[in-house]
Amino acid sequence: MTTTAAVVGASGFTGGELLRLLSGHPEFEVTQATSRQYTRKTVGYAHPNLRHLDLRFSDPADLESVDVLFAATPHGVSMEHIDAFRDAADTVVDLSADFRLPEAALYDDWYDGHDRPELLSEATYALPELTREDLPGADLIAAGGCNATATILGLLPLVDAGIVDGDQRVVVDVKVGSSEGGAGGGAASSHPERSGVVRPYAPTSHRHEAEIETYLGTRVAFTVHAVEMVRGASATCHVFPDEPVTKGDLWGAYRETYGDEPFVRTVAGGGGVYRYPEPKAVAGSNHAEVGFELDPRNGRVVVFSAIDNMMKGSAGQAVHAANVALGFEETAGLAFTGLHPVGTP
Amino acid sequence: MTTTAAVVGASGFTGGELLRLLSGHPEFEVTQATSRQYTRKTVGYAHPNLRHLDLRFSDPADLESVDVLFAATPHGVSMEHIDAFRDAADTVVDLSADFRLPEAALYDDWYDGHDRPELLSEATYALPELTREDLPGADLIAAGGCNATATILGLLPLVDAGIVDGDQRVVVDVKVGSSEGGAGGGAASSHPERSGVVRPYAPTSHRHEAEIETYLGTRVAFTVHAVEMVRGASATCHVFPDEPVTKGDLWGAYRETYGDEPFVRTVAGGGGVYRYPEPKAVAGSNHAEVGFELDPRNGRVVVFSAIDNMMKGSAGQAVHAANVALGFEETAGLAFTGLHPVGTP
Amino acid sequence: MTTTAAVVGASGFTGGELLRLLSGHPEFEVTQATSRQYTRKTVGYAHPNLRHLDLRFSDPADLESVDVLFAATPHGVSMEHIDAFRDAADTVVDLSADFRLPEAALYDDWYDGHDRPELLSEATYALPELTREDLPGADLIAAGGCNATATILGLLPLVDAGIVDGDQRVVVDVKVGSSEGGAGGGAASSHPERSGVVRPYAPTSHRHEAEIETYLGTRVAFTVHAVEMVRGASATCHVFPDEPVTKGDLWGAYRETYGDEPFVRTVAGGGGVYRYPEPKAVAGSNHAEVGFELDPRNGRVVVFSAIDNMMKGSAGQAVHAANVALGFEETAGLAFTGLHPVGTP
Amino acid sequence: MTTTAAVVGASGFTGGELLRLLSGHPEFEVTQATSRQYTRKTVGYAHPNLRHLDLRFSDPADLESVDVLFAATPHGVSMEHIDAFRDAADTVVDLSADFRLPEAALYDDWYDGHDRPELLSEATYALPELTREDLPGADLIAAGGCNATATILGLLPLVDAGIVDGDQRVVVDVKVGSSEGGAGGGAASSHPERSGVVRPYAPTSHRHEAEIETYLGTRVAFTVHAVEMVRGASATCHVFPDEPVTKGDLWGAYRETYGDEPFVRTVAGGGGVYRYPEPKAVAGSNHAEVGFELDPRNGRVVVFSAIDNMMKGSAGQAVHAANVALGFEETAGLAFTGLHPVGTP
Structure with missing residues (x-):
């Protein structure tokens, strides 16, 4: 029996990505795709890769009942409409930041506060590699943020292994599309101005710090650069362990954490052109790549992590979480493995 | 029951694309992937998007029996090894130019002649929209060339409708990645030299002219430019019909030819950002986009066509042809619809 | 003695280019740079390459007297403010289309008519390679449009030599940044949507057709594509001469027309990576490259032309024209020759 | 009176940049441009931006006497041929690493040793902002490395001000073209593989660490990424001062160090699109941009620095150093200020 799905905010980039994934998903049928701006136009009007789909945007005021509602709306919209969303659907998967943090105080510190703080404890943060056990049956799921996902996935094995603990300060330098x-x-986003940049986008105080510190338990000194890409997020983390570690220790840690994960590949050296994680290698896919190198001169561990921000960092992660929550095959609808070669993803 | 497949020349770009498609195909199992250069390395060594696959390159001298052999080798290799290929497999799908043209004289004119001219009549040219009926049961299939495919798909409806005939000279300006x-x-292919070019790549005398004139029956004045893309081919054809045509005539012609095609989308005007065919809109997918505009000042029909040269122009077309030849679902293994947004594909 | 210059519309792209050129010009001193949007901000606020300049935007309502006023405003602004411009300056150089065409009827056909048709006969069209003799002493100069400039420069030698005449239909396929x-x-201009396109930008009916047909006397079937570049315009012209021509004829024609031109390089074959005109090779410079190839199969002449649309196609051409008009060294302030290598210009 | 100059290794990228700069320099005349590969071809064969120059490559074995010899050869060549270079020229400016480090032991640690260690003390490291006083009259000048230059320029004011000292570990994350x-x-450098990467290029152990630690006196934890650019290097340095600093302290430090420098712009916040240093803003020019931000949560100083690696990081720096060494105007031949907008530099 098919599970019905609505995508709210379906004309945006992550909304389009949800439409793409769900329309090729063996369990879901998309019955609604809302857009205030493009109501009644075909979804292909906004998303040319979906021009062959026979589906039109509907007004978000006209939500119908579905099994799962995916909200791909700007921050603040979900907290405003959460009651309508939950009335319409048994399961709500929110791709915004509105339900990611567990405490209202964090929203006061990092955002403009929260309208519905009483709901925060009902939400499940969905970075499946971290919170898989909490997902089955969850009915308010908050998919993790892209830069937070890249950073957490890179560092998680070191936290699991005790190589990173809460006292060190890890420097994280993220590059995004x-x-x-x-x-x-x-x-700043127009093509002539944005092309080819290496631009300090968030030199300090990026909101995803809150997610990272909350779910990883580690302090980060966090800087985000915009680079020439459309899709992709890459995190480089500089870790100075208290005790010396070996490459063997590191391989052990990454295998321990990710040995059975369907969407995480560990890549650390070896030969060929692609020796470490790269966003290009996962563009369009729900795979993450993580890896590391050890600095022989000072014991530093350099951790690399690469995802497609629209997939593993957003829509793909949301569908993955929904798969786990609803008991579907984890990889259902997420089989695409990326392209080689590909240009600037 | 699974159909076994070998990919010969699997470390090249189209070879990697075949591995990607066949490893996600419901009917095929890849049992061999040959590479002289990378024998015994994992396929992920050459193709980072396939790092999770448990498959290693083998020596092309050690071909084993398979149901279908896909040859993704440089021009000249297939004609040299065709007996070994046909000994190993019931069906050979060749992605090179070696068996595309029906007459040895054409190889004399456009290539360095042909070693096995007696086999040319046994081969089936595989641009399924053009030769679908010839494919079932074909055992030597020659997938069409990328620039020829883009051009033929763009012009085919006008030929079918008699708007283009053999006497006109159609100017074709192709842009490739x-x-x-x-x-x-x-x-010339190094990143610093190749980046950002609009470079006359084949000002005249491109070999795909032979395919176009053979299978479309139309003379073309053909020029190819290299532009900033990795994947993609776009053909713009300038047609001066003998008799005036209307937009209605054109829509009619394209609907007539492509109304039931699973991989061809007609895009001609309308609103939004993506109003005509664009390589970006089909990158990574087996879809082609075709469209047109009518010049009110001189009756010219401008035809646009866009494909992914690695997919519809090569590996995707080969798999599509194999699907038809073997009686599989036409779209099996070819469901990916492309990404939005995507950078420089 | 220094010549004073004002740039009206100085926060736009061509305005910034004028500021860059004039601030490095041995004869000019920029005394005003107007911008409604950025009044009182430094010019470096809009143009980061000029952050070291001690110059601020002023209000366009406060024009002061200068020797030369360069108007880099959107189409329609110059015709509205032309009296104020001419009151303020002895010489007005307009970079918009407002004074390019000689007859009001052409503005009716191609634009929204013209407010000051009586002034059209006073203006001098400034593509110096074509109209150099008309420029000395001209006081209302209309710099040619970018796509028109690329096309005219490519075809001019063939017109001069009688190889192209008014009866043929030349197909022109332009690629722009x-x-x-x-x-x-x-x-459509946002980075995620615009990146990596091969997009039919003006399939037909581009306004620069009027300039080309007016000043070259040749009918064109004209199509413009947007490609992945910020700067640059490349025109490929497909010419079918009435009588056969040889490469020697073509070399002769280009040498005859451009042998003494300081800003035109003829590039036609030869070896190496850059065998024909390329926008990359002239990015940032006032140089144009032109070249050709002869199709052995059908007598077609394929003409290539490449410019930087912001320079030879706009601000550079305007400064070049001002140099000629005012009797300065032709190349003054225009010595920069472009970069190698360079990415996507 | 003109100063004659030879460029050895003139067909390479930095060699071409030297040709471009010296051919537009008011004091220099290029009398030789050597290339083994392209002997007797015009310099425009390798460098399309110089196609109008009447200069041909000569054999490096035929060095003639000149005033200044610029060596743009791969590492190791200069130390092998240094006697011939010094015989031919009064002043040798080397762009390789061969004479940058002051002690043979450093070449043992970071390179493959040094053939002529006795000459190291005769060389002058040329990062003029750091070693300007040592340059007048210097006859063996070693232009600084690109990534070292970017890093040193970013951190120098903090070292001058005592905010960074030798005991802290500064994390440096460099992005290069x-x-x-x-x-x-x-x-790895082919266009399909290199396009659009965020690739760990030197995760650890990059040789420029030796220059940075030698000339800045600061330990760095250094990582280099390749990103989508042809030209450009950007260094982001993460500094944790022992004592809290304010933005005022930082502005003071940068003004103190760079207040009079003709080629360094400090950019730190403010409005508009370009709020911090960016390689795009200096592409093609000898300008460097430096800037900073203060992390309110942990006292971290994030330092940004951007240069064109071919200019300020190589050929431009070499010409700048020669200008100082020979008593020319410091900015002679280096007036170009970069372009706006520009694509991927």
């Missing part, structure tokens, strides 16, 4: 800015975009 | 040059590459 | 859209930009 | 790999290039 232009799709993180969404489909709107002002002058 | 760097993957057409393959995985080798010399100075 | 995103800076043609200016600093504003909507959804 | 593909021109750093030079004109040769293997598979």
